[in-house]
Amino acid sequence: MIVVAAPVLKQEFFSFSFNVIFITAMGLHIYYTEYRLKRSVMLLLSGNVLAVTSGKGGVGKSTISINLALALADMGKKVALIDLDIYGFSIPKMLDLSSNPKTVNNKIIPVGFDNIKVMSMGFLVKENAPVVWRGPMLGKMLDHFFNDVIWGELDYTILDLPPGTGDVALDMHQKLPDCKEIIVTTPHPTAVHVAERAGTMAKKSGKRILGVIENMSYFSPQGSSETFHLFGNGGGEKLAALLNTSLIGQIPVIPPPNDKQVSSKCNENQEIKSIYQKAAITIDHLDVPFTS
């Protein structure tokens, strides 16, 4: 019997296959087997990767990414936060971080905030300069963030995605096949309609949607027991049903911080902090460790 193993590199990222041909007295048998390279071999990102996404802009993806990262870190998890909004980066400003990351042997050391490690395009451009790039450059920057940063051991990486279902979302889906998604919407029907497209894209590329977070769900004036649904009611629940997932958090409208409180972390507000903590516990419970 003669055995021939012919490796075939597939287009899918980090995936390769073998056509194994057995030539025996009974004839020719061709077996097709597919192996996936263990991701940790190829990427410096370890642990679970969660993409915070929504088709719509301005619904609170960055705010939720920051606060979920902090809530997971409060649970003792090792957490990285990557701002994948290459054109519209906002996390450095929201966290009031200005320091440029240091490098060691051509690898970048992420910027620390509380117990989380942060990376953003905003750390790499000079003084809020606009990023004017075409699609292929975005993919290279993603590789840079995933492979050329010294992340160390991680339990969770939170990816703050840009709005829409464009190049960054496509590249991310391809480069991180085991990434799971959290879809953000407001209660407003338009936001739900657009966010559904982001969810459908995730499903089509085989990603698991861990749940929906509804932001700006309601407003309760301080000292009042009244609740106002400024942007409608029930959008998060509707989206969760449409995507066959669960609603894992409803964040109220929070009055904007004054000029001195630039940081968008909600840790100071106990009510909001406990909503994020519950969402983080739910995510940690729903999530399964990376195994293959």
Ligand SMILES: Nc1ncnc2c1ncn2[C@@H]1O[C@H](COP(=O)(O)OP(=O)(O)OP(=O)(O)O)[C@@H](O)[C@H]1O
């Ligand atoms: N629950 C909330 N209450 C009040 N303001 C909020 C809330 N969530 C977010 N914001 C504010 O809304 C604005 C947009 O939020 P954020 O940048 O997090 O949204 P985004 O979806 O990441 O936006 P983009 O699509 O531009 O990346 C910010 O000024 C933020 O502080």
